[in-house]
Amino acid sequence: xxxxxxxxxVAALTEHGWNGLAVEDVAARAGVNKTTIYRRWGGREALxxxxxxxxxxxxxxxxxxxxxxxxxxxxxRQVRDALVAPANRALLSTLAAGGPDSSLAELGRGYWAARFxxxxxxxxxxxxxxxxxxxxxxxALIVRVVGPVWFGVFGPGTAVDDxxxxxxxxxxxxxxxxxxxx
Amino acid sequence: xxxxxxxxxVAALTEHGWNGLAVEDVAARAGVNKTTIYRRWGGREALxxxxxxxxxxxxxxxxxxxxxxxxxxxxxRQVRDALVAPANRALLSTLAAGGPDSSLAELGRGYWAARFxxxxxxxxxxxxxxxxxxxxxxxALIVRVVGPVWFGVFGPGTAVDDxxxxxxxxxxxxxxxxxxxx
Numbered sequence: 001x002x003x004x005x006x007x008x009x010v011a012a013l014t015e016h017g018w019n020g021l022a023v024e025d026v027a028a029r030a031g032v033n034k035t036t037i038y039r040r041w042g043g044r045e046a047l048x049x050x051x052x053x054x055x056x057x058x059x060x061x062x063x064x065x066x067x068x069x070x071x072x073x074x075x076x077r078q079v080r081d082a083l084v085a086p087a088n089r090a091l092l093s094t095l096a097a098g099g100p101d102s103s104l105a106e107l108g109r110g111y112w113a114a115r116f117x118x119x120x121x122x123x124x125x126x127x128x129x130x131x132x133x134x135x136x137x138x139x140a141l142i143v144r145v146v147g148p149v150w151f152g153v154f155g156p157g158t159a160v161d162d163x164x165x166x167x168x169x170x171x172x173x174x175x176x177x178x179x180x181x182x
Numbered sequence: 183x184x185x186x187x188x189x190x191x192v193a194a195l196t197e198h199g200w201n202g203l204a205v206e207d208v209a210a211r212a213g214v215n216k217t218t219i220y221r222r223w224g225g226r227e228a229l230x231x232x233x234x235x236x237x238x239x240x241x242x243x244x245x246x247x248x249x250x251x252x253x254x255x256x257x258x259r260q261v262r263d264a265l266v267a268p269a270n271r272a273l274l275s276t277l278a279a280g281g282p283d284s285s286l287a288e289l290g291r292g293y294w295a296a297r298f299x300x301x302x303x304x305x306x307x308x309x310x311x312x313x314x315x316x317x318x319x320x321x322a323l324i325v326r327v328v329g330p331v332w333f334g335v336f337g338p339g340t341a342v343d344d345x346x347x348x349x350x351x352x353x354x355x356x357x358x359x360x361x362x363x364x
Contacts, residue, residue, distance in 0.1 A: 017199035017200060017202065018199060019198045019202045020198075020199065089279070090279065092278075093275050095336075095337075096274075096275040096336035097199060097271070097275035097279065112337060112338035115338075139338070139340070140349075143330050143337075143340050144350065147329035147331070147332065147333035148326045149329070150329065150332070150336075150337060151325060151328060151333055152325050154277075154278035155277075155278070155325075155332060156294035156297075156321070157291070157294065158321070158325050164322070167322075167326075167361075167363040167364070168326065170357065170361045171353070171357030171358055172353055172357055174356070174360040175352065175354055175355070175356040175358075175360065176353055176357075178357070178360055179349075179356050181349040181352055182349070
């Protein structure tokens with residue numbers, strides 16, 4: 001039932017957006033009773049929270065290739081593959097639409113905290129190996145590498161092929177080393 | 183009347199999202215007749231298209247500081263300032279939610295084409311001055327510089343202060359020069 005309700009939430013979100021998301025509609029799509037959803041999940045915020053947790057935790061293992069460059073390239077390819085999936089697009093643009101003061105903001109903060117906590121060990125391992133100076137801002141580095149892919153997909157529709165992704169990694173690593181910027 | 187209808191469209195979009203955007207609601211908020219909107223603009227796609235054109239063309243002149251670094255820093259600060267405004271957040275996340283096959287896709291393509299056409303001269307002038315190799319991919323460079331700011335604002339809520347913005351510019355310019363990547 002969890003899978004059916006998640007799929008129904010994604011479908012409802014894709015069709016109606018957050019503002020039009022209704023528990024009744026999700027229940028009908030999933031073929032379960034509305035009261036079951038309220039009892040097992042709660043309201044629509046809880047449905048989206050559940051999706052976000054599933055997305056943050058999603059299948060793919062954190063890359064561990066032995067180099068920061070290899071790890072970040074594999075990680076950013078994973079992110080790219082996830083972003084082009086319609087279900088994730090609906091979910092992430094729902095969060096983006098929310099803005100810092102919306103009722104979704106709390107959910108968004110939890111989602112992004114989990115995502116970054118999961119990714120940060122790539123950078124920490126590189127510091128341990130001496131590839132990066134201690135004191136690097138791991139989150140900023142990840143934002144700088146992943147950001148162009150995210151913007152490319154959600155904004156202008158840039159072709160985010162493997163060469164573009166690898167360029168993101170190499171340019172940010174070389175530029176960070178050359179400038180000493182964090 | 184144009185300003186009132188634009189403001190009403192932004193307000194309706196912020197409250198209901200694209201899926202819930204209704205011409206009737208925009209008309210009521212703007213205090214004009216629904217038929218006037220249909221006659222002067224067309225349907226809701228035309229209302230959003232009008233907003234996008236206004237946003238793409240928006241006030242701020244393209245920076246011309248004499249260096250690519252200075253131009254990109256000023257430009258990216260302008261983008262940052264625009265992104266944190268709630269009206270633009272509603273608009274851009276509406277486009278992002280659309281996906282390449284939605285009814286909004288055509289509008290989005292026009293908007294981004296206009297934005298990049300407007301920004302590209304910064305890079306072309308730098309090539310003319312010999313700051314960048316001819317054959318650089320201007321759009322990719324802009325995506326790499328602006329992307330982390332965009333992702334930071336719409337995603338994890340990164341503090342995109344001036345130091346972060348300047349870091350985006352310097353890291354990408356130094357990394358592009360060092361790697362020869364486009």
